[in-house]
Amino acid sequence: MNVREVLAANLNALADAGFGNENKFAGRQGVGKTTVRRMRLNEAAAQIDKLEEVAEAFRLRACDLLDPELAARAKAGQPLRMPEPRPPVIAEEQWRALSPRTRAFVEEICQKATAGRLTDGDISWLHDSLNRASASHGAPTASAIATGQPPGGKT
16 A cells, blocks of 8 residues: 555545544645545645644644554544654563653654754763663673673673
């Protein structure tokens, strides 16, 4: 299924699930009814700004409207937004053990990394944090990993 087909299926699923029709989709954000109809019928590609405006009508992100699983979630009455990303390298029990503030910070850093917006300060902070955490847990440090040294610095 291509992106246009996914968008059309998702908009139709939202309409079928009772979220509205072209008039309602368009009226909420000022997008033309014809534009929404053409998106729903897979007649034309959506412009990014129009896609974002239609998504805002549902309090979604544009990426949510392009998610191939959205139609299934809408039909099942599940939350429409894709789950927020979280680091896949952290075990679920360790993730839950983090404070909400720490989880929010880690998610923010991951989003910055995904979007290519990490600053030198972010990278420095992450490097220092990894070294502090590794030293306190006896795990290899970031510098040891970078230089190929085994844990404990022994060669």
